Amino acid sequence: MSSHQGTNLKARLLQLECHFTWGLRKNDTDLTYLLTRLEEQLNLNLGGEIGLARTYNYMGFVKFLLGSNTEALSYFERSVELTKSHGNDCEKLFVVAYGDLAWLHYHMDHFTECESYLNKLSEIKEKYPIIPYAKVLGEKGWTFLKFSRKYYHMAKVCFSDALKLDPDDSEWNAALAIVLHRTEPKFEDTPNSNAIDQLRRAIDTNPDDDVLKLYLAIRLLGQKEYKEAESLVEKALERSPEHPHVLRYVGQYFRYQGIVDRSIALLTKTLEKVSSKAFIHHQLAHCYKKKITNLKKSGRQHLESGEILHAQEQCIYHLETAVKLNPCFVIAISELALQYGESGNVHKAEQTFQDAFEAAKIKRDNYHPVLLRYAEFQQYCMRCEPAALKHYIECLKINPNSYEGKRCAENLEKIAKRRIENNPQDGEAFGILGIIHKEKGEKQQAIKYFEEALSYVDNEDYLGDLCELRLSLQ
Incomplete structure (x- = not known):
């Protein structure tokens, strides 16, 4: 093939809507773990034939990223076979699958096959001038949602746009509800929740989806709607008592409720039913961490010391297992370090x-x-407050509105107020309060605290922050 033909093929390929053109970067996810999760979806037979076809297609792309082109080809072809079994009107659903096949053949230097799939896509476009673009947007959204949490915002845009084209589609309503649930802060921090409204709509269009009911139950804890939340949990367990995803989120619900032993029992049962076990081990570690906290708060530490030690050992065991199963599980690694x-x-x-x-x-x-x-770790284990302050402030500045940012602000405020109570002329403590308010965008309060700080200490950073804030208000 001439270089001109190759350039022409590449130009046509770049116009396609498929995994190869959606900007997915393999360094943004753990591909091996992603493949395990997709295999679990196949085992659970989620989404019917079209859902399975989508999963095979996704697995084909992951295999390509892993360098296994032959396996990728078999997965893409299996996706096409499953879509064909859907019925006579299936041809227009091949937009993504044929695009993936065209790209894969191009990378394998199978230029004739590549051009063949490009021609098939042209024929589909001629035959169906109005391609079901909502389906393409939906598949793109699912891809972003499963690939990495860094892509959640793009998933939300895709599902929202798909619903503009097809507002009553049950799958896209469910998908948007899931992404909102994952992107909103923890349930206790969201008295007003867009996720709750969308989950209700999604359940109306997906009355048989018991996992959605559990997402809603967890969110309702933040609204103190305990009766409705409990009813949803009971219905989900009654309908799907063995479904591993249902057991996983029921376990999470009971942990949030403080019913830790029941959560441990359900999550342990779930371990027997899923292949992607790292997440479950991480959840079990959270349960034992909660149990340690509850035992310490009981005021009977001298009586409960053996039980606390056992819970600590179990917490570390489950975190070590999670990290062993998924060596790129950053959250689990950092939690293990803290433990x-x-x-x-x-x-x-x-x-x-x-x-x-x-x-x-x-x-x-x-x-x-x-x-x-x-x-x-620096604050509570090493008793090194200067190092703790440094890292709290660095974390706060990354994103003050995130869960981690809010936790850092709370911890910094406690440290500062304790120090001011011990020494009302502690300039650094007032500076810490200034930093908190500055990062939150509360400029007047920040100025007040930086002025107070500078009345006790000479600090170029505080002076620079103060000048910056005053200029921004002019």
């Missing part, structure tokens, strides 16, 4: 935190949760 610190193994904790920072750097994600936990 090592709390159990007294500070050398191992420090080493594991460095692993967490390195994993976050490689994935280019989850850096600020690692910073938060490292700051907590």
